[in-house]
Amino acid sequence: MRRVVRILVAAALLLTPGAVTARADGGVPVVESPQGAVRGIAADGTWAYRGLPYASAGRWEPPRDDGGWTGVRDAGRFGPACVPFVKGSGSGPGFSEDCLSVNVTKPAGASAAPRPVLFWIYGGGFYEGRGDIPDPTRLARSTNTVVVTFNYRLGPLGFFAPPGGTDRRVNLALLDQQAALRWTARNIAAYGGDPARVAIVGQSAGGISVCAHMVSPASAGLFSRAVAQSAGCDALVAPDAARMRAAARELGRGLGCPDGAGQLACMKARPVAEIRKRTEWDVNVIATEQPPPWTPTVDGVTLPDLPSRLVDRGLVRRVPFLSGNTRHEGRLMVAGLYHWRHFRRVTAEDLDRLLVVEARGGAARLAGMRAAYTAARHGTRDKAYAAVITDGMACPIDADRRRFAAQGVPVGGYEFNGTVPFGDLIDGWWGMPLGSFHGTDQSYLFQRPLGPLPDVPLSGDRRRLAEAMGRYWGAFAAHGTPRAPGLPDWPSYAAGGLQRLEPGAIGPLTRERFRADHHCAVWDAPTAG
Numbered sequence: 001m002r003r004v005v006r007i008l009v010a011a012a013l014l015l016t017p018g019a020v021t022a023r024a025d026g027g028v029p030v031v032e033s034p035q036g037a038v039r040g041i042a043a044d045g046t047w048a049y050r051g052l053p054y055a056s057a058g059r060w061e062p063p064r065d066d067g068g069w070t071g072v073r074d075a076g077r078f079g080p081a082c083v084p085f086v087k088g089s090g091s092g093p094g095f096s097e098d099c100l101s102v103n104v105t106k107p108a109g110a111s112a113a114p115r116p117v118l119f120w121i122y123g124g125g126f127y128e129g130r131g132d133i134p135d136p137t138r139l140a141r142s143t144n145t146v147v148v149t150f151n152y153r154l155g156p157l158g159f160f161a162p163p164g165g166t167d168r169r170v171n172l173a174l175l176d177q178q179a180a181l182r183w184t185a186r187n188i189a190a191y192g193g194d195p196a197r198v199a200i201v202g203q204s205a206g207g208i209s210v211c212a213h214m215v216s217p218a219s220a221g222l223f224s225r226a227v228a229q230s231a232g233c234d235a236l237v238a239p240d241a242a243r244m245r246a247a248a249r250e251l252g253r254g255l256g257c258p259d260g261a262g263q264l265a266c267m268k269a270r271p272v273a274e275i276r277k278r279t280e281w282d283v284n285v286i287a288t289e290q291p292p293p294w295t296p297t298v299d300g301v302t303l304p305d306l307p308s309r310l311v312d313r314g315l316v317r318r319v320p321f322l323s324g325n326t327r328h329e330g331r332l333m334v335a336g337l338y339h340w341r342h343f344r345r346v347t348a349e350d351l352d353r354l355l356v357v358e359a360r361g362g363a364a365r366l367a368g369m370r371a372a373y374t375a376a377r378h379g380t381r382d383k384a385y386a387a388v389i390t391d392g393m394a395c396p397i398d399a400d401r402r403r404f405a406a407q408g409v410p411v412g413g414y415e416f417n418g419t420v421p422f423g424d425l426i427d428g429w430w431g432m433p434l435g436s437f438h439g440t441d442q443s444y445l446f447q448r449p450l451g452p453l454p455d456v457p458l459s460g461d462r463r464r465l466a467e468a469m470g471r472y473w474g475a476f477a478a479h480g481t482p483r484a485p486g487l488p489d490w491p492s493y494a495a496g497g498l499q500r501l502e503p504g505a506i507g508p509l510t511r512e513r514f515r516a517d518h519h520c521a522v523w524d525a526p527t528a529g
Helices: 002-014 137-143 172-191 205-215 242-254 263-269 272-279 307-312 331-342 348-359 363-372 381-406 421-426 440-446 460-479 511-517 520-524
Strands: 031-033 036-039 041-043 046-053 072-074 101-107 115-121 146-150 193-203 225-229 321-326 411-416 497-501 507-510
Touching (some): 031 172, 101 137, 101 172, 115 172, 115 460, 137 460, 146 172, 172 193, 172 205, 193 460, 205 225, 205 307, 225 460, 242 263, 242 272, 321 381, 321 440, 321 497, 331 381, 348 363, 348 381, 363 520, 381 411, 440 460, 460 497, 497 511, 507 511
Parallel strands (some): 036 072, 115 146, 115 193, 225 321, 411 497
Antiparallel strands (some): 041 046, 046 101, 101 146, 497 507
């Protein structure tokens, strides 16, 4: 699972959605919020309030809730994004360590009653991502919600165990997210949102974050529904901080800060560009078994244990929970990391190496995987390799649903199977259609393209599916159930059903069919430990 997740995250970074510049008009009322007065802008049928500070934090310090301002604040521009740590990703004036801001977007015009709130947590492997991408205006309109997007710290600025330190609050990015949720609880009513109906929604690393908040003690009472898209709850979560602390000590040495009591202070004084240079993730390198060290970690405070263990002990929010995957999660990973960047196909050695890693020492598990993932069964080794990545995500996601349901959490599930215009342009290159790869469900939900690509609108059945997803997600935020008038009913997970979200074919998918499609019996087989 570790290698699958690392490849998955790397591919998510290949197509980070492009920014959209909103058209600003007048006539937007000034909001009198607990923080202070705010002047927003009109943008694509919405009213938007951008770049509002929710907290402040020094380097490697927990966030402190923002105290507000006097006068009227101009909220027409997004704040700077947090510093990313992917090789080749942006740097410069658009990025800053002082980046903890929120953006509020809602349908234009007055509402007779407070709207539900959709609190979006971006993905990007915890190494990249920003709150102004994708543009949320269509999402706010399609879901009829108040959408909150925000920035949280990334890489070694977001997850850091001080060398030789005793502070156990190493999950700074999760603390940022909790601070943004507290901001929402205090302020969202002023923007027309209902603080009693806050749905946290995240994709990939954002979905892992959603799972963390389902079990983190400090997240209690901050949300009332949760949606995890393409994310297993234990994915990228380290069982303790030992590896991260060792990596922090090594980083300090590389920055010229010797071991000892003054190492942390020395590291804080170094330019962030030096930290980036020594910790950037090179997604051009075909993934290794070891995941990056700067990710969520069991610290005994924010994450008292692995999410799966906390759920099994009953230490979980009993709020409606929705999760799902895309049908071909892994295909972009193979195309991006083998075909496009290294100009070669997957070899038999590549495939078997991945299976050995995923078997994790389980002999029966390895035998089952070698039988399930062959070129003969999947058409090519490239497709077989992609299927391992897909199933290594889909089956743990379904196991999480079973785990949540066993603890009395209202659960719903789906599998998304839609394609995007970008895929149409290159489908079949190297003999492998991209299908519904990792991130395509996000493209439909936001009705925005993936990557720095032209904004080609979805049409026909694709557009109808995107509109249906907006209504399903909006209904879930409003009522805690993804059921909307005029749309196909959402099957009961308790009765063994999932929803298939496919252009022209929205309808039920049995859990038995899902498990067979993804070889989940193989993934259920024991490992060596």
